[in-house]
Amino acid sequence: MALAVPPDLSDTDVPVQPLARTYPRGLYVEPHEHVWGQVLYAMSGVMWVETPNEALVVPPQRAVWLPPGIPHGIRVVSDLQMRNIYLRPAIAATLESTVQVLEVGKLLRELILGLVDQGPDQQGQEYYEALVGLALLELKRARRSVMKIPMPSDSDRRLVNLCQAVMGSPSLDISFEQHAENAGASVRTLSRLFQRSLGLGFADWRRQVQLATAVAELIQGVPVSSIARELGYSPSSFSDMFRRELGMSPSQYPLGERAA
Incomplete structure (x- = not known):
């Protein structure tokens, strides 16, 4: 068992915070929650994301949108290469207030990877903010999946x-x-x-x-x-x-x- 340790979410001046992690098969990340919204995306591997009322199976062509304050645990089915982004509360409020499974197309995938791999220091503030804006547009237009399993x-x-x-x-x-x-x-x-x-x-x-x-x-x-x-x-x-x-x-x- 393990607890997820997110990046520093106290700096509300930045629009997003990235997180890159590798999780081995069989790991269980205990239920926890964040004050920021979170996009969970795996470059490779499969995971179950468990919330109080449903469980979501997530292969590489999917991502999960978790609004702020939603308790969630992660059950790793196969070795995961995780690339997650946290959205500060004001930005998270522009997306749904319910958990969603998103279909990740090529553009959204590259935007997520770009936000995680390179911050504003590498890209320049203006370019980085444009990248964030485009990523938000892609998150809003991504198709939603209905493969949700009710949980007790x-x-x-x-x-x-x-x-x-x-x-x-x-x-x-x-x-x-x-x-x-x-x-x-x-x-x-x-x-x-x-x-x-x-x-x-x-x-x-x-x-x-x-x-x-x-x-x-x-x-x-x-x-x-x-x-x-x-x-x-x-x-x-x-x-x-x-x-x-x-x-x-x-x-x-x-x-x-x-x-x-």
Whole structure:
């Protein structure tokens, strides 16, 4: 476990603060929050960003917008090369007040990298401010993704533990009964908690996690057969489930999502 240590956010005269970090697979960044807004972007690798009410899977072609004051933790799925920018409160107020998953096109990617890699001292103040302004425009116009997984705000630790275990291993090969036993509760109790806290059953919730996981891997070029096998499906049954839930085949999804 680790705590994220952001840059100095006490200087409100600067519009943004950059952060470059490398996180190893399996690391969990404990929940924390900032008074500034934050754009989380990974050049490579996949992460789950967990907020009090939802979890977001984030592959390299995505970024997460976190408004000021939103508690969030990060679960690292594969080695991450992070490039984040913090927006001072006055600038953050020009973006949404809710958590968003953004599709990162080529221009937005280069703007984020430019803001992190080179500050005003290297570029000159006028150029840097123009870079910040253009980055804000691109953040506002970036397409929003709908791949959000509801998370329990319930204080029952058994349900939270089960949800986190499924996000770590979403395969059909691990039954609800096994998850319940590992969480230290009966199937009946956890079924009731799922309905009360999330408004849906375990199978439906796990399917959302599987779809989000599959999308993240498809975007990275992982073959459909490998994804299906990892999630406990045959290739044909996985494709049928994917098409039924998202209205398109797995091979079609990345093409539509990558359009900037």
